[in-house]
Amino acid sequence: MLEKLPKVNQWRSDFLIEVFILFLSIRGRINFLQLARYGKYKQQRYRQQFEKPFDFLAFNKELTLSQGSGKYAIAFDPSYISKSGKKTPGVGRYWSGCANQAKWDLEIGGLAAIDIENHTAFHLEAVQTLNDSDQSLSDWYAGVIADRKDILSAISKYLVADAWVSKKPFTHNIIVSGMHLISRLRDDANLMYLFKGEPTGNKGRPRKYTGKITINDIDKEYFTLVSQYEDATVYAAEVYSKALKRNIMLAHVTYEKESGKDARKLYFCTDVSMDPADILLYFQSRYQIEFLCRDGKQYTGLNDSQARSENKLHFQFNA
Numbered sequence: 013m014l015e016k017l018p019k020v021n022q023w024r025s026d027f028l029i030e031v032f033i034l035f036l037s038i039r040g041r042i043n044f045l046q047l048a049r050y051g052k053y054k055q056q057r058y059r060q061q062f063e064k065p066f067d068f069l070a071f072n073k074e075l076t077l078s079q080g081s082g083k084y085a086i087a088f089d090p091s092y093i094s095k096s097g098k099k100t101p102g103v104g105r106y107w108s109g110c111a112n113q114a115k116w117d118l119e120i121g122g123l124a125a126i127d128i129e130n131h132t133a134f135h136l137e138a139v140q141t142l143n144d145s146d147q148s149l150s151d152w153y154a155g156v157i158a159d160r161k162d163i164l165s166a167i168s169k170y171l172v173a174d175a176w177v178s179k180k181p182f183t184h185n186i187i188v189s190g191m192h193l194i195s196r197l198r199d200d201a202n203l204m205y206l207f208k209g210e211p212t213g214n215k216g217r218p219r220k221y222t223g224k225i226t227i228n229d230i231d232k233e234y235f236t237l238v239s240q241y242e243d244a245t246v247y248a249a250e251v252y253s254k255a256l257k258r259n260i261m262l263a264h265v266t267y268e269k270e271s272g273k274d275a276r277k278l279y280f281c282t283d284v285s286m287d288p289a290d291i292l293l294y295f296q297s298r299y300q301i302e303f304l305c306r307d308g309k310q311y312t313g314l315n316d317s318q319a320r321s322e323n324k325l326h327f328q329f330n331a
Contacts, residue, residue, distance in 0.1 A: 013074045017067060027053075027061050035312050035331050042313025063323045068330040069123075069137040073163055076136070081129035084168040085194070085294045087301040088157065088177075090141065090149075093118040093315060093329075100320050102142045120329050121156055124301040125167050128293065133300035136164075138329040140322065150177065154185035161189040170194055170281070172298040178280070183256050187282055194286075194294050197278040199227065202254040203262065205234055221252060227276055230264055238288045243268050248288030253280070263288045 014025045034051050035042060044062075048055035076084070092108040095118045106119035119141040124133040137160070143152035157164065157171065164171075171186055175196040186193045197203075203225040211218055225231075235247035247264045263279040281291045308314035317328040 013071055013078075016074050017070055024064075028066065031058075031331055038313075041316045043316050043318045045318070059319075059324070062319065062327040063321060065323060066327065069160060069163055072134065072136045073167060076125045076134040076167065080125065080127040080134060083128045085126045085128060085170045085172045085297065086136075086164050086168050086191070087124045087126050087133065087298045088121060088153065088171060088173045089124075089298075089301045089305070090119055090121050090153070091305045093120055095315070095317070097320065101322050101325075102140050106141065118325075121153055122301060122305060123157075123160070123164070124304055126172065126294070126297045126300050128297055131297065131300065133304050135304050135330075136167075138326075140325055140329065142322070148181075150179060150182045151185075153177070154182050157191070158185060158189045161191065165190055170283070170294060172294050174298070178256070180256050183258075183282060192281060192283040192286070194279070194281045194291055196295065197253070197255070197280055199276065199278065201227070201278055203227075203278075204252040204254065205231065206250060206252060206259070225251060227264075227278070235264065238263065246288065246292065248291075250284045256282075258282065259284055261286050261288060261291065263291045265292070
């Protein structure tokens with residue numbers, strides 16, 4: 013993989029291989045002190061080399077395409093990073109899923125290639141959140157993806173993200189970047205049936221919609237039955253989303269519970285030609301990126317960096 017990348021000479025290649033082996037070998041905390049203790053170089057060299065840029069996205073793209081099945085989706089998921097200190101760049105209040113509250117530390121936005129057929133995830137790049145006070149988090153996340161659209165779209169044109177991104181600004185920015193978003197809508201989303209009748213020939217704008225969709229009582233003549241299991245029934249149709257201001261392919265899933273109170277979830281894709289069964293498959297596969305974050309924190313020092321430099325932090329996160 014390193015030989016395929018430009019501007020990676022022999023000594024840099026040897027250093028990277030040494031670092032990757034150490035990250036896979038060291039048990040316990042992984043920081044500059046530990047790298048110097050178990051590695052071939054002194055601590056100062058690790059600090060200097062971490063400061064130099066390395067194209068992890070291009071490296072991981074080559075690794076993914078050579079090892080995966082060929083059927084991918086791009087997953088994006090922010091992850092909370094615990095980091096002490098007040099001088100670290102990007103420190104602020106970010107949401108911690110474990111604590112179920114916002115905490116004062118760091119955050120990274122993880123990009124991964126989900127291998128749909130092999131049910132696993134390949135890490136692509138972790139980008140530290142560095143938005144300013146005038147920029148919302150969703151705008152920052154969309155900008156991160158837009159800046160990498162050429163490489164990401166070469167892997168897959170579908171981006172899968174959690175339900176909190178299903179808003180118009182984020183969705184619009186993703187589509188402008190040349191990709192399609194797969195996500196989940198709010199349970200009370202405002203959706204409209206599309207008018208599919210013949211034009212009346214009368215004056216005025218042609219009719220677009222025939223009424224609002226009642227989530228708990230959909231028109232089964234308009235929707236198409238996709239699949240039916242013991243505990244779930246899936247219907248799909250092309251509808252209009254008022255929140256996203258566009259037509260979407262909607263997968264309406266009813267989960268039957270023993271208590272008798274059915275739960276309904278709304279999954280969608282901005283590509284109206286996508287198979288509804290694939291929408292569910294892609295969205296459910298998104299969870300594989302969570303295992304990358306979990307394993308990184310538990311086994312390969314994702315929270316252990318001693319650095320206070322953007323470049324060193326970026327290298328540590330991705331290594």
